[in-house]
Amino acid sequence: MRQPDLPLTIRGYQPRDQDRIRELTLEGFDGVSIDQNADALLALDSEPLWETRKWAGVQAELEASPSDHFVAELNGEVIGYITTHPQPAAGIGLIPNMAVDARYRRRGVASRLIEHALDYLRASGMRVAKIETLVQNAQGQTLYPSFGFREVARQIHYVRRLDDA
Numbered sequence: 164m165r166q167p168d169l170p171l172t173i174r175g176y177q178p179r180d181q182d183r184i185r186e187l188t189l190e191g192f193d194g195v196s197i198d199q200n201a202d203a204l205l206a207l208d209s210e211p212l213w214e215t216r217k218w219a220g221v222q223a224e225l226e227a228s229p230s231d232h233f234v235a236e237l238n239g240e241v242i243g244y245i246t247t248h249p250q251p252a253a254g255i256g257l258i259p260n261m262a263v264d265a266r267y268r269r270r271g272v273a274s275r276l277i278e279h280a281l282d283y284l285r286a287s288g289m290r291v292a293k294i295e296t297l298v299q300n301a302q303g304q305t306l307y308p309s310f311g312f313r314e315v316a317r318q319i320h321y322v323r324r325l326d327d328a
């Protein structure tokens with residue numbers, strides 16, 4: 164956890180943020196995406212490629228429950244975002260996606276977003292917060308434990324082509 168040194172504003176997501184969130188998503192998840200790993204492994208080189216699938220997933224989240232997501236703004240520009248998904252029946256609040264503009268990393272932006280998301284999930288009545296990261300994502304594996312998250316399991320994702328190319 165790092166104290167931010169930037170004059171950030173954390174505010175609720177608005178539909179007008181979508182284009183910027185798409186940019187942050189495609190920049191941020193390049194190199195740390197299950198879909199990208201699958202495309203490379205299976206030599207998939209036609210649409211829908213990982214960028215299309217990743218954005219479709221984030222966009223669906225944004226549109227399904229606009230009030231559950233937050234952005235970090237610096238001088239009017241969105242430089243990071245975080246999505247949440249409270250699951251009242253389970254009492255578990257998911258944090259499915261987050262990215263910070265590469266120009267502003269290691270300045271405490273994600274820390275502010277995570278704090279905000281945890282407060283939001285707590286206020287929504289959740290008793291547990293859950294977040295996932297890839298073994299190949301060094302950032303996540305340092306960041307989340309610093310917020311008190313504890314590792315509970317490792318999962319293996321398998322893929323195969325169905326056209327046997």
Ligand SMILES: CC(C)(COP(=O)(O)OP(=O)(O)OC[C@H]1O[C@@H](n2cnc3c(N)ncnc32)[C@H](O)[C@@H]1OP(=O)(O)O)[C@@H](O)C(=O)NCCC(=O)NCCS
Nearest residue numbers: 165191261262263268269270271272273274296302305306
């Ligand atoms: C992960 C990510 C959101 C972190 O954003 P950030 O604003 O740079 O994070 P913070 O500045 O709040 O970092 C807080 C702490 O996290 C850890 N951390 C962040 N980036 C790290 C890195 N590249 N390597 C190791 N630890 C890192 C450090 O402990 C850091 O504290 P420190 O800078 O005092 O050492 C950002 O790197 C990102 O957008 N990555 C690409 C997308 C992604 O991985 N999203 C999460 C998917 S699970």
